[in-house]
Amino acid sequence: MVEIRFHGRGGQGTVVASKILADAINKEGKYVQAYPEFGVERRGAPVYAFIRINESPIYDKSRIYTPDHVVVLDPTLLEAIDITKGLKKDGWIIINTDKKPEEMKLPTQFKVATINATQIAIKHQLGTLAAPIVNTGIVGAVVKVLRLASLESVVQAVKEDVPIKPEANAAAAQDAYELVIFNS
Amino acid sequence: MRKVIMGNHALSYGAMLSRVQVIAAYPITPQTQVVELLSEMCADKVLDAQFIKVESEHSAMAACLGASLAGARTFTATSAQGLALMHELLHWASGGRLPVVLGNINRAMAPGWSIWSDQNDSLSQRDTGWVQFYCGSNQEVLDSVIQAFKVAEKLHIPAMIILDAFSLSHTYEVVEVPEQEKVDEYLPPFQPKFRLTPDDPHAFGGLTSPDHYLELRYKLQKDMEKAPALIEETGQEFQELFGRKLGLVDPYQCDDAEIILVTSGTAGYTACVAVDHFRQQGLKVGNLRIRTFRPFPFEIVRDILSQAKKVAVVDRNISYGHHGIFYQEIKSALYGHSPVPVFGYITGLGGRDITLDTFRQIIEETQKNDAPSERISWIGVKK
Amino acid sequence: MKKQEPTPKIDFKSEKDMPLAPYSLGLMLHNFTGAWRNIRPEINLKECIQCGICWKFCPDTAIYIENEYPVIDYTYCKGCGLCAEECPTKCITMVEEEK
Numbered sequence: 001m002v003e004i005r006f007h008g009r010g011g012q013g014t015v016v017a018s019k020i021l022a023d024a025i026n027k028e029g030k031y032v033q034a035y036p037e038f039g040v041e042r043r044g045a046p047v048y049a050f051i052r053i054n055e056s057p058i059y060d061k062s063r064i065y066t067p068d069h070v071v072v073l074d075p076t077l078l079e080a081i082d083i084t085k086g087l088k089k090d091g092w093i094i095i096n097t098d099k100k101p102e103e104m105k106l107p108t109q110f111k112v113a114t115i116n117a118t119q120i121a122i123k124h125q126l127g128t129l130a131a132p133i134v135n136t137g138i139v140g141a142v143v144k145v146l147r148l149a150s151l152e153s154v155v156q157a158v159k160e161d162v163p164i165k166p167e168a169n170a171a172a173a174q175d176a177y178e179l180v181i182f183n184s
Numbered sequence: 185m186r187k188v189i190m191g192n193h194a195l196s197y198g199a200m201l202s203r204v205q206v207i208a209a210y211p212i213t214p215q216t217q218v219v220e221l222l223s224e225m226c227a228d229k230v231l232d233a234q235f236i237k238v239e240s241e242h243s244a245m246a247a248c249l250g251a252s253l254a255g256a257r258t259f260t261a262t263s264a265q266g267l268a269l270m271h272e273l274l275h276w277a278s279g280g281r282l283p284v285v286l287g288n289i290n291r292a293m294a295p296g297w298s299i300w301s302d303q304n305d306s307l308s309q310r311d312t313g314w315v316q317f318y319c320g321s322n323q324e325v326l327d328s329v330i331q332a333f334k335v336a337e338k339l340h341i342p343a344m345i346i347l348d349a350f351s352l353s354h355t356y357e358v359v360e361v362p363e364q365e366k367v368d369e370y371l372p373p374f375q376p377k378f379r380l381t382p383d384d385p386h387a388f389g390g391l392t393s394p395d396h397y398l399e400l401r402y403k404l405q406k407d408m409e410k411a412p413a414l415i416e417e418t419g420q421e422f423q424e425l426f427g428r429k430l431g432l433v434d435p436y437q438c439d440d441a442e443i444i445l446v447t448s449g450t451a452g453y454t455a456c457v458a459v460d461h462f463r464q465q466g467l468k469v470g471n472l473r474i475r476t477f478r479p480f481p482f483e484i485v486r487d488i489l490s491q492a493k494k495v496a497v498v499d500r501n502i503s504y505g506h507h508g509i510f511y512q513e514i515k516s517a518l519y520g521h522s523p524v525p526v527f528g529y530i531t532g533l534g535g536r537d538i539t540l541d542t543f544r545q546i547i548e549e550t551q552k553n554d555a556p557s558e559r560i561s562w563i564g565v566k567k
Numbered sequence: 568m569k570k571q572e573p574t575p576k577i578d579f580k581s582e583k584d585m586p587l588a589p590y591s592l593g594l595m596l597h598n599f600t601g602a603w604r605n606i607r608p609e610i611n612l613k614e615c616i617q618c619g620i621c622w623k624f625c626p627d628t629a630i631y632i633e634n635e636y637p638v639i640d641y642t643y644c645k646g647c648g649l650c651a652e653e654c655p656t657k658c659i660t661m662v663e664e665e666k
């Protein structure tokens with residue numbers, strides 16, 4: 001069982017990111033459970049999405065408190081909230097930033113991967129310059145680092161799940177898959 | 185086809201595959217997406233159904249009753265306060281013997297205002313004469329809609345599919361969406377035993393004198409008593425066609441269990457994880473998930489629970505001034521049949537998470553005490 | 568439009584004879600509400616323009632049409648006076664029942 005927590009801001013497509021990942025994993029025949037933060041929706045506020053991945057059907061319907069890994073869509077969240085809360089030792093922090101992992105100054109018991117998903121989104125004209133949509137890119141980085149699904153499955157899932165600019169979004173996922181920086 | 189869908193959409197797909205003809209519903213969190221997807225399906229002509237826009241849940245059910253009386257397969261969905269507003273017409277559906285199927289997302293009743301899960305909304309409708317199925321996974325939600333139409337239409341009794349707010353309604357899970365042809369084979373078109381048509385006008389629901397009322401209610405109860413066997417039979421048929429079981433209850437590791445948990449909804453799935461955990465530590469625990477609450481499956485509950493040394497009922501609901509509602513039902517089922525002590529626990533109200541640790545506390549307390557006290561054991565109250 | 572003859576009263580000896588739902592138990596046709604009446608409508612057919620408004624408005628469907636003219640079924644007419652009120656030529660008058 002693998003448990004992941006996504007951090008984003010309301011309106012960034014954090015829940016959609018978890019849904020794309022879930023769809024990609026489903027395509028590989030594994031079982032998934034993905035859910036948003038249980039509550040009301042607020043644009044701009046820190047929001048969460050969660051995903052469980054397993055080889056067999058998932059019976060645990062309680063929430064995730066101690067994730068194996070976390071994914072951060074917006075680097076400004078690092079100052080707003082504790083993104084490492086409950087994160088297991090040696091867990092990955094996959095973060096959208098223009099910095100390199102060693103520049104992140106995160107606690108050393110975690111592993112860090114960085115991806116400049118914002119730049120990729122701007123390149124593919126996803127969202128606006130002020131509010132680029134980074135969720136499809138980040139999924140590409142996540143599956144590369146965590147080896148959860150093939151790039152083909154992600155590309156296919158993006159095309160199915162994203163109604164606007166499916167090709168550009170799929171290309172963003174592909175770019176992120178190749179550009180994510182991490183030491184495995 | 186394997187799809188990743190949320191519980192709300194599992195309801196919508198279930199209704200679509202059942203080829204519902206009329207849908208009338210009013211949106212309420214956390215049910216809104218059920219109706220959104222169904223209205224899209226109607227607009228896109230994926231589903232050949234009339235979508236009736238209404239101004240309240242009361243009107244939604246009223247529209248469903250008219251449609252069902254005209255002989256249409258009819259579906260609606262709601263939650264909490266919406267279900268409460270329907271209350272009067274829930275009696276009309278069962279009293280009028282109209283097999284409407286309703287999806288209810290379990291949401292705690294206000295105040296305090298809540299959009300999170302507990303079962304008091306649907307259990308408050310216990311005595312309205314509806315069949316009630318409590319689901320634990322999105323797959324079961326989808327499958328139950330199809331089975332519910334089959335059971336409801338055979339008996340002319342309405343049925344409610346119940347699922348936890350957020351834990352199912354907004355949670356994406358892998359669901360095997362059955363093929364339309366196979367569903368058609370399982371669920372033939374609705375053949376009502378009576379219907380309203382302009383060619384043969386009748387008065388419906390008119391003044392019923394004391395000469396007749398008692399007999400009408402006698403017939404409703406007699407048909408409700410036929411439901412347990414029919415649910416088992418249609419569940420068996422479902423398994424033969426689709427490979428998934430839909431029974432009255434869902435027992436897990438009960439055969440040699442010393443302590444049996446009695447659960448419902450998603451807690452009934454998490455309980456299985458707790459059972460595995462305690463079995464690894466050498467403690468013989470089992471879990472009986474109640475899927476069908478009305479009609480209450482007396483016989484099978486007695487058969488399974490009387491094997492145990494102790495029974496621990498986990499209620500995500502409460503009847504104020506009495507106890508947990510499943511606890512009362514289990515005690516009444518066992519009375520005069522088995523001396524097994526029944527422990528009652530209340531937890532998870534208003535969406536408080538029910539976790540492995542919740543079950544650990546429940547099992548430890550049940551194990552520690554020889555006999556239950558009349559007092560309710562609350563799990564998780566901050567003291 | 569025709570006069571409704573009461574169907575034979577169904578006497579349910581057993582629940583088995585009864586319909587599932589409260590559906591045309593036939594009670595109202597056996598409730599001869601004409602006995603409630605203390606004023607009766609009478610139609611002056613010479614001034615009747617055959618508009619059918621009285622037939623349409625009668626809340627007890629106690630007016631039927633025979634040979635293209637309205638006829639009041641006194642078995643059911645409660646004497647509410649709606650027909651007289653609505654009649655555009657005022658050819659319906661309410662008359663006290665004889666004592």
